[in-house]
Amino acid sequence: MKRNVCVLVFDGLADWEPAHALCEINKSGKYQVLTVGFSDVPVTTMAGLRLTPEITLSAVNPSDTAILIIPGGDMWQQTSCPDLINLLHRLRDKAVPIAAICAATLEIARAGLTHNTRHTSNGKKYLKKMVPDYKDEDFYVNELAVADGNLITASGLGSLEFAREIINRLGVHAEADTETWFRMFKSSIIPEKWAQEA
Numbered sequence: 438m439k440r441n442v443c444v445l446v447f448d449g450l451a452d453w454e455p456a457h458a459l460c461e462i463n464k465s466g467k468y469q470v471l472t473v474g475f476s477d478v479p480v481t482t483m484a485g486l487r488l489t490p491e492i493t494l495s496a497v498n499p500s501d502t503a504i505l506i507i508p509g510g511d512m513w514q515q516t517s518c519p520d521l522i523n524l525l526h527r528l529r530d531k532a533v534p535i536a537a538i539c540a541a542t543l544e545i546a547r548a549g550l551t552h553n554t555r556h557t558s559n560g561k562k563y564l565k566k567m568v569p570d571y572k573d574e575d576f577y578v579n580e581l582a583v584a585d586g587n588l589i590t591a592s593g594l595g596s597l598e599f600a601r602e603i604i605n606r607l608g609v610h611a612e613a614d615t616e617t618w619f620r621m622f623k624s625s626i627i628p629e630k631w632a633q634e635a
Contacts, residue, residue: 439469440503442607445521445541446472446490451509452482454538454593457600457622458506465609468503475518483510494520499531503607509539509593514567522548532587536603539593546571555585559592597622 442462444455463470474480474490481487497505505528507521525548528535537545542558545551551573558564561577581595584602591599601619605612621627 439467441471441497441501442468442503442506443471443473443492443497444506445508446474446480446482446488447510447512448480449510449512450480450482451539451593452484452486454508454591454596454599455506457597458536458603461600461604461609461618462607467609468607473497473505475520494524497524497528499528499533502528502533504534504536504603506603507535507537507541507544509541511540513540513543517544517547525550529587534587534589534606536589536591536599536606538591538596538599540567542590543567545588545590546573550588551576551590554588555583556588556590557581557583557592557595558590 444459459470462468472488472491474493477490477493479487479489521544525535525545529550535545535550539559542556543564545556546564546568551571553576555576555578556573557578557580561574564571564577565574582589582591582598582602584606589599589602589606597619601615604610604615610618
């Protein structure tokens with residue numbers, strides 16, 4: 438049975454941020470991609486796409502979950518979700534990877550998952566301003582995406598880097614192929630061997 442790649446969906450989510458990762462994961466056939474909502478009510482993304490969550494937060498089972506992906510969105514700058522923070526702790530306790538990008542990193546910091554863990558966001562000052570209790574400046578890394586243990590974080594400008602870390606963490610492709618894929622999208626250069634296959 439395939440393990441689940443759970444992606445949180447909510448009104449106003451920045452739908453392009455997890456797109457590269459989800460596409461490669463889904464094409465691989467190695468995992469089942471599941472949309473997870475705060476409820477089962479349909480949501481509308483920042484681009485106007487309407488999505489219906491397949492399961493809710495309470496139905497996420499850590500033992501069946503390969504990773505939880507949390508996209509950014511303006512919501513994270515306005516509110517926090519205790520039920521999500523509870524799930525983040527349950528996943529961490531079971532060593533399930535968690536990936537958050539852009540403003541979603543605020544919820545990671547609120548949950549305390551940045552403690553003693555290398556991480557990034559939209560800037561150190563951004564984290565400190567939006568999360569007054571944030572005290573993990575010494576572990577902040579000024580990179581577009583950072584993976585440390587079971588935590589992947591990324592700046593809103595690093596969706597490709599975010600995807601690369603997720604793809605590597607899940608073993609979707611061989612690492613060399615992932616690097617080739619990354620360079621192709623980052624530099625707009627199609628590798629010769631892939632051009633011949635097209």
